[in-house]
Amino acid sequence: MSIKKDDNWEPKILAFCCNWCTYTGADLAGLNRMKYPENVRTIRVPCSSRVNPQFILRAFQKGADGVLVCGCHPGDCHYATGNYFTRRRFMLMQRLLEYNGIDPKRFQAKWISGSEAAKFRDTVTEVSAQIKALGPNTKFVAPHYDNALQAKEGGAE
Amino acid sequence: MKQYAYYPGCSMDSTAVTYKKSFEYIASKIGLVMKEIPDWNCCGSTAAHTKNEKMAYALSARNIAIAEEELPGLDIVTPCASCYSRLKYASYVGKNDEAKRQEIEEVLRRSFKAEAEVLNFLDLFEDPEIQEAIKEKLHRNLEGLNVACYYGCLMSRPREITGETDPENPMKMDEIIELTGAKAIAWDYKTECCGASHQVDAPEHARELIDRIFRNAQANGADVIVTACPLCNMNLDMREAEINKNFGRKYNIPVFQFTELIAIAMGASAADCGIHQHFFPAFDVINEVVKTGAKKAAAEAKAEAKKDPLKDGPIVVGKAGR
Amino acid sequence: MARIGVFICHCGTNIAATVDVEKVAEAAKSMPGVAYARDYKYMCSEPGQAMIKEAIEEHNLDRIVIGSCSPRMHETTFRKMLKGTKINPYLLEIANLREQCAWVHTDKAKATEKAINLVQMAVAKVANNKPLTTSTIPITKRALVIGGGIAGIQAALDIADAGYDVTIVEKEPTIGGHMVMLDKTFPTMDCSACISTPKMVDAGAHPNITLKTSCEVEKVDGYIGNFEVTIKEKAKYVNHDLCTGCGLCQTKCPTKVTSEFNQGMSKRSAIYIPFAQAVPSKPVIDPQACLKLTKDKCGICEKICPIGAINYQDEVKYTTEQYGAIVVATGYELVDWKQMYPEYGGGKYEDVITGLQFERLVNASGPTEGHIVRPSDGKEPKDVVIVKCVGSRDPKKGKTYCSRACCMYSAKHAHQILDKIPNSRVYIFYMDVRTPGKGYEEFYDNTRKDGAQYIRGRVSKIYKEGSKLIVKGEDSLIGRPVTVEADMVILATAMEAAPGVEEVVSKLGISMDKDRWVQEAHPKLRPVETQSAGIFLCGTCQGPKDIPDTVSQAGAAASKVIGILNHDEMETSPMISHVDQTKCAGCGYCVECCPYKAISLVEVPGRDGNRKVTKTVAQVNEGLCQGCGCCTATCRTGCIDLRGFTNDQILKEVDALCL
């Protein structure tokens, strides 16, 4: 959870990247010296189907302002069918989170292949801009008894 | 005998007079009742659907709508391939595309349920009941006459609309014509284009199309060509002489509507079928066939009479009369 | 408490330029569990690695975090380095400070803050790493090749030459496949039988190769190194051990049925050898044609067989054998053009033949001893039309793909006709001419110089007029319809997957694409492998191709197999799933989601209170699991976990990110 909301507040965004496609794409973005905002931290997973929706809940609970799950395009999965499961899980997860009041922009999923370095940069830039506009995430986070913080923020959404 | 809603189309009273006469002769002989759709309108043929699809559908759909209202429960029959194609399209769209059906209803400002079946004359004459009725009324046997059945394009295509199983080699007309005793030969130009309206606007190209049809028919031993569509008939019949002259050919293959041959087989006279109204002389082929038929029939009758009933063994008498 | 060593690399200036490496090393010192932290110019260099090893000893470290370039670059390097130390190579995490931090940011302060965060996550994760050791599975040093065409023969020969046992399973009575039916082969025009029959004889005689003809794969169990394959041997009614192949029975057999080998253009007896150079050159009885087997009449062959090798009571036999690796080489079949193209006569005209039928006509051992004649009246054709892409590149009526070999064999046919029949004329209707190989374009040029007339356009209709075949098409270069009066028409029909390949593929648990071609693991990088470890493929079963490509793929598949069989055991990656069978409820949903079918439900003894019971729980096959982790997210209890990326590790990594 970032400290306070002002202009140079930086959102904390967590990105689960599949090792064979998106992580490779991110490395390629580095190789080509592409530039994107600093507020994204990637966690490498063997396949996007490794990402358990409970990790997303944990991320929001611990104060992440945005979560991104990236993997290979359906059909290109290194493990053949992994991303078909990812697709179903996170379409349902996104709707459930939205239903519980979390702005859908805070949780996104994207297919980014090993060669789409530019798409990785654009996705990261776009998501961090969207989250910056939304401000810090106050839902699902921080024990509710910290009323002082709660009152001041007053549900910034 | 089943009744049908009848959509004559514009050519029956004009270029397809032989088709009309021979069909009416057959219908009267076998008691086939055709109820003409009241206030039917032009089906739009190729002109309409090249101009505006919605109008094309509406034109044919109106005929179907009237038939459904005035003659409920009757299948719609039409002789001409083009009318058949347009009506079949309208009914196919009405059955399968709900949005278009509603659109057509708005244009017609009347209900269009698109439930009635659309048949062409080949479907009609394929009906076993009608075939039985014709067989009973057959007088002459056209044995020895080699007939090339020419289907043209719209009778069998497109396959999804017409439901034809083998659009390259349709067999309906072949089976019907063999009722008359004539033999339907296998040839390769059954469904090749006759040039249709291009015989008028681009004759120098279109005549070739007719020449190749006659050449293949002749190469396969056809005495006559038989069609089931006014336009095919007219194109082939009207231009055979000209092709003989311009292309230096010696074709002597008269062109009939298949109903003409059936009518003749049922004993119709030349006037009943309007044989004299053909462009290419069709008399001698018919006379020759009719004569040989008659001669053969006479010989058979004599042989029948000569046969001594006793020679073939005792006649069993007294068994419970069956 | 863990004693973690953190080593931050400058990578020259790559990282140091935009990340304050000293500050990161300093910050690392205060992270939980970190006992030692420092930075250095080139961690992956020899001195760098030596420096780490020293630090491990000096500070008694038990886990390592390296802040450097992408783990995809040097993870293996640092793991090898740890092999030399007391630390298990898997107690190591790498923070990607170069590709995903230094190179992609400009603001040094923020980049440094992110670098610290990434190291924090790596430290949190490594604290939860467990020591992993690779396990091994035994390898049966035998290979199975399914399909006895040139692909299967070549693969089997290469594997056998490497000293391993190979079994070829072929469903026809002889090996040789389609290649042995051909007359000449492009581009060198050497005789197909002359180069394939020697290989067939080698395969038949090779000590390491066992031929199982008239056989099919019935059942396949097990996994890489330990396949258990049941092979069904159809009844041959001839005891091949006794039979010497003298051929007496063939000459006396009264029944005559169409010969499949000669593409229906000649007859064969009920007890038959498909063709002279068949391997094994011992006959089998065709149960549908044999009078004895159908109407219990005749029985001549039994009477005249000098050795009494005929046995009418022969039955189907099943044998089960162990194999370490399997090569699929099921080949292709030509499409049934008669269904697809009624406008070419639909089979009515005898003189409209396929390329394979022409190969039999022009073949010296064919039904006409190599004289090119019209099947209808046996006369020598003067004008021949060849129609290409019949069924290929035709999404509406046939297949969408190009069958690759027809352009070349059509040019070959044209060359052969012009060569063998004086003042003959050959017209070839084509859309494009594709000559994608060495010497192919020159071959095509020679054919045109021989006088073959290439007409660019498709054929719309073929029909018979008198004794001539009228071929109607168009020449799109001059934009006019064209008619050719031909004596014979050869159709270059499309290739499709061999009939029955669906059963083989489903029994092996591999997959097919929409055109029924066997699905390769990766079209560019792993063309001869399939998704299942230990199962390889080669030849036209993977897609249309010509003989040179088929033979090179066969060699490639053989080398992959040899690569496996060279080892007594195979090391399996330790980063695979593992089931905590005490918590597993046996719901089986993980079994369904595994792309490699590596998980199965097994009965294990367990306790329920004080009673002994058998529980059904999931179990991971270490040989098959590739470590994707899909099962871990499908399991609600979370009792199946992926080593190296356990739930615990990832949760701690998430927590570290958000402190």
Added chain:
Amino acid sequence: MAGLTEAQVQDRIREEAKKALASGEVSAVVGWTSTRFEDKTKPYFAETEAECDLLVWNKYCINGTGKFALDDRYPEKKIAIIARGCDSRALNRMLRDKQLKRENLYIIGVVCDGKENAVCEGCQHKNPLTYDVLIGEPVEEQMNAERFKEIEAFEKLTPDQRYEYWAKQYDKCIHCYACRNACPACNCVECYADQYRTGWQGKAADREQNQVYGLTRAFHVGDRCIECGECERVCPMNLPIMRQTKKMLKDINDLFGDYECGLPDDAMPVLGTYKLEDPDEFM
């Protein structure tokens, strides 16, 4: 009640229960019995023929009987269950999850026309779907057009209103796990929430942990929920738990086609499989 009155059904139940026990194959018959309050019944295990006479059948028999079959995962004898439509779906659920074996169950199906329970109005399965013997004439089923009306209404609120609503609800949760114990889809040997060492779920009963528990359970059960409403009925703090799981079911129906659980030939749960032509929003 088509044909039979409540009393006649009750007699038939007792008769079937006695017959089952008499056969010696069944260890107990799970049904309902009366309590001190005439408008309440409680689940009851009849193990002797005499006890069978205590089995009752009236409009207050609302407890689910299906989940009791899971008490003994390795029974020596069969267990007989008096199963209404929802109970038979609960049994089908556990059978599909391979937690029960069909041969260990003797199902006495009873056609039900709704009990004093909120969830009964929209009931689409009054007839039991799987049974060994059936009491009563099967009635004609009606589709419940308003199956997701409540969800659709809730979706119309603004994100803040929705969050505040759920935050208040989850403040009440006391982590008693009654919902988990009553739910036939919650049939794991050891629930993730009890695995404190892996740290999926904290122990504190504060809003933060409750939200994670609520959503995780919704996600675990979402594609296997048989909509029997037991979780809501047993929750001591009256949390609207069904309102979460039904949201999942609504989305599944929208995204992947008609979907209902607890049917005899249950398809693979949605999250356990895939279709190539699934909609894709992540391009």
